[in-house]
Amino acid sequence: MGSDMRSQKGRDASDQEQFLTILSREDAVARFEAALFPRAIATEDRPLAQALGLPLAGDIVAEIDVPPFDRSNVDGFAVRSADLAAASEATPVRLVLNDEVIACGTAPARPVLTGTATSIATGGPLPRGADAIVMVEFTQPAGAKAIAIRRAASPGQFVSYAGSDIARGEAVLRAGTVIGSREIGMCAASGIAKLSVVRPPRVAVISTGDELVQPGQPLRPAAIYDTNGAIVSAAINENGGEAKFFGAIADDEAELEAAMRRALESSDMLVLSGGTSKGAGDVSHRIISRLGKPGIIAHGVALKPGKPLCLAVCDGKPVVILPGFPTSAMFTFHDMIVPVLRRMAGLPPRTDAKVVATVPVRIVSELGRTEFVMVSLVEGAGGLIAYPSGKGSGAITSFAQADGFLKIDALADQMPAGSEAEVTLFTPHVRVPDLVIVGSHCTGLDLVTAPLARAGLVVRSIAVGSLGGLAAAKRGECDFAPIHLFDEKSETYNTPFLGEGLELVPGWRRMQGIVFRSGDARFEGLSAQAAVRAALADPACIMVNRNQGAGTRILIDRLLGEARPDGYWNQPRSHNAVAAAIAQARADWGMTIAPVARASGLGFIPLAEEHYDFALVTARKQRPAVQAFLEALGSDEGRAALEQAGFRPA
Ligand code: AMP
Numbered sequence: 001m002g003s004d005m006r007s008q009k010g011r012d013a014s015d016q017e018q019f020l021t022i023l024s025r026e027d028a029v030a031r032f033e034a035a036l037f038p039r040a041i042a043t044e045d046r047p048l049a050q051a052l053g054l055p056l057a058g059d060i061v062a063e064i065d066v067p068p069f070d071r072s073n074v075d076g077f078a079v080r081s082a083d084l085a086a087a088s089e090a091t092p093v094r095l096v097l098n099d100e101v102i103a104c105g106t107a108p109a110r111p112v113l114t115g116t117a118t119s120i121a122t123g124g125p126l127p128r129g130a131d132a133i134v135m136v137e138f139t140q141p142a143g144a145k146a147i148a149i150r151r152a153a154s155p156g157q158f159v160s161y162a163g164s165d166i167a168r169g170e171a172v173l174r175a176g177t178v179i180g181s182r183e184i185g186m187c188a189a190s191g192i193a194k195l196s197v198v199r200p201p202r203v204a205v206i207s208t209g210d211e212l213v214q215p216g217q218p219l220r221p222a223a224i225y226d227t228n229g230a231i232v233s234a235a236i237n238e239n240g241g242e243a244k245f246f247g248a249i250a251d252d253e254a255e256l257e258a259a260m261r262r263a264l265e266s267s268d269m270l271v272l273s274g275g276t277s278k279g280a281g282d283v284s285h286r287i288i289s290r291l292g293k294p295g296i297i298a299h300g301v302a303l304k305p306g307k308p309l310c311l312a313v314c315d316g317k318p319v320v321i322l323p324g325f326p327t328s329a330m331f332t333f334h335d336m337i338v339p340v341l342r343r344m345a346g347l348p349p350r351t352d353a354k355v356v357a358t359v360p361v362r363i364v365s366e367l368g369r370t371e372f373v374m375v376s377l378v379e380g381a382g383g384l385i386a387y388p389s390g391k392g393s394g395a396i397t398s399f400a401q402a403d404g405f406l407k408i409d410a411l412a413d414q415m416p417a418g419s420e421a422e423v424t425l426f427t428p429h430v431r432v433p434d435l436v437i438v439g440s441h442c443t444g445l446d447l448v449t450a451p452l453a454r455a456g457l458v459v460r461s462i463a464v465g466s467l468g469g470l471a472a473a474k475r476g477e478c479d480f481a482p483i484h485l486f487d488e489k490s491e492t493y494n495t496p497f498l499g500e501g502l503e504l505v506p507g508w509r510r511m512q513g514i515v516f517r518s519g520d521a522r523f524e525g526l527s528a529q530a531a532v533r534a535a536l537a538d539p540a541c542i543m544v545n546r547n548q549g550a551g552t553r554i555l556i557d558r559l560l561g562e563a564r565p566d567g568y569w570n571q572p573r574s575h576n577a578v579a580a581a582i583a584q585a586r587a588d589w590g591m592t593i594a595p596v597a598r599a600s601g602l603g604f605i606p607l608a609e610e611h612y613d614f615a616l617v618t619a620r621k622q623r624p625a626v627q628a629f630l631e632a633l634g635s636d637e638g639r640a641a642l643e644q645a646g647f648r649p650a
């Protein structure tokens with residue numbers, strides 16, 4: 001049992017026992033499905049064009065023959081095959097043309113009598129008496145109103161008989177068939193304009209949280225944009241449901257209960273997100289127990305991410321509370337909710353494409369929880385390689401940029417480096433990138449790779465830090481590793497860190513310096529050294545540091561010497577986090593790079609240039625995408641774009 005589940009115990013003595021029990025993924029699915037199925041499926045009639053993507057409610061039986069008459073497949077002449085039995089190159093047969101041309105849509109008026117032929121177009125109905133068509137290419141004019149034919153014709157030649165495509169009374173489509181363009185074509189050919197289909201389940205979506213603001217609205221302090229409302233709605237629509245978004249509701253029990261009741265009234269299913277873990281304002285699961293029987297089926301599932309998932313059934317309707325973090329919400333939604341939603345929608349289970357790939361690094365996993373790990377795929381020497389995209393459960397970009405995910409069994413505490421793993425793809429096909437960049441990320445990278453993307457090359461950049469990038473490059477898993485590693489012994493950047501098989505491609509310089517809020521009199525106009533002295537002299541002044549191992553950290557430590565001012569232990573891992581801490585006044589000074597300081601509107605005192613270069617895997621140098629990158633890096637356009645953003649191209 002997880003500590004967050006246990007802590008709910010004291011909160012409400014009337015909480016059901018099942019709130020305290022974490023179920024395995026399999027048990028939770030089994031209980032949820034048992035409470036929901038079998039169930040009646042609602043159907044509706046829809047015009048053909050609006051039935052696309054929906055499953056048929058019943059069999060479709062053809063009421064007419066298709067084609068409805070015997071039809072010519074070619075342009076030519078309708079004949080009696082017996083007339084041509086003796087036709088050959090040496091003994092052509094002459095047929096007199098009937099005074100009629102059968103175009104498409106023309107019903108024939110005259111019979112084809114022995115010794116005659118009627119001109120007929122592709123799609124024209126076969127006239128009475130005729131039993132074969134001779135292609136126009138195999139005939140010659142023979143005087144006025146006659147043709148000569150030099151080969152025999154078999155009965156039925158180039159004729160499609162009535163009902164040969166679809167026979168009246170035939171079941172053309174079976175119940176459950178998902179209507180695609182081909183099925184629509186069959187129905188149209190049979191004259192069917194309306195279909196009885198499974199009505200898509202109406203799914204109400206509610207986001208919960210005082211902190212949520214809808215995209216498009218200004219972001220207030222401490223607020224975040226509501227991601228789940230949009231992503232959950234889209235995922236519902238992708239899986240056969242009809243999402244209706246009821247907005248983000250504050251963590252207020254009465255307000256939320258009213259919203260949930262309103263949403264459930266007009267829907268077949270309700271999906272909430274947030275408010276299901278141990279937070280003080282988490283009230284939604286208490287409301288659920290008042291909404292209908294049997295109520296909560298599972299609260300707490302041994303999934304990672306996604307433990308606080310809550311599954312309920314209220315008077316026959318599924319009610320689900322997804323975890324708040326968008327990636328956790330999506331994994332639990334896809335793994336636990338999509339199968340139920342698709343079944344309600346009459347759709348078959350998803351058949352996601354899977355590939356096998358090697359995992360290059362060890363992935364630790366929590367024992368007892370089924371763990372999903374997002375991965376990016378790159379092509380290695382011996383096949384596909386799956387890089388875990390580790391940004392934590394709060395990161396939405398890892399979800400959007402990953403190629404798929406792998407699953408670590410609840411009974412495993414790790415996946416060893418070198419393991420072969422099955423990767424479930426987010427898209428039907430693997431897009432193996434043309435250029436793979438693994439290492440430290442910099443916004444300048446996007447500027448340099450822009451022309452490659454325009455040329456249709458797929459560039460994959462995986463941020464694992466300088467050292468992680470170097471390790472990947474040494475294993476030959478990428479083309480370039482962007483690095484900015486300072487060697488204290490030689491006081492130089494990057495070159496001392498290259499190993500065999502790698503060469504340095506100079507990138508650009510990033511000016512590092514002290515950042516502070518513009519106008520702060522303690523720092524304005526000083527040198528970096530003087531600014532730090534001023535900061536140390538003011539006990540109210542708070543700094544923001546950087547993580548151990550960051551090149552920037554070395555510079556900070558040099559400036560600080562033995563001093564450990566307030567804020568020293570606040571050690572974020574990125575230039576942007578430092579700027580945000582100062583801009584939002586959680587700290588007063590720190591060190592970041594000039595472009596980031598500028599983008600945040602902060603004051604900046606330059607100190608030293610950091611070298612951001614590329615370790616190139618020599619064996620991959622001749623690849624076209626590598627050459628394209630080198631060209632873009634050295635181009636006037638690339639250099640100008642870098643300068644414009646505040647970098648100094650090397
Ligand atoms: P909760 O489960 O409500 O405690 O939320 C857990 C985390 O997910 C918090 O950081 C929330 O701010 C975040 N979160 C909750 N709902 C959303 C949402 N709709 N969009 C983005 N983040 C969310």
Ligand code: MG
Binds near residue numbers: 251324
């Ligand atoms: Mg919340």
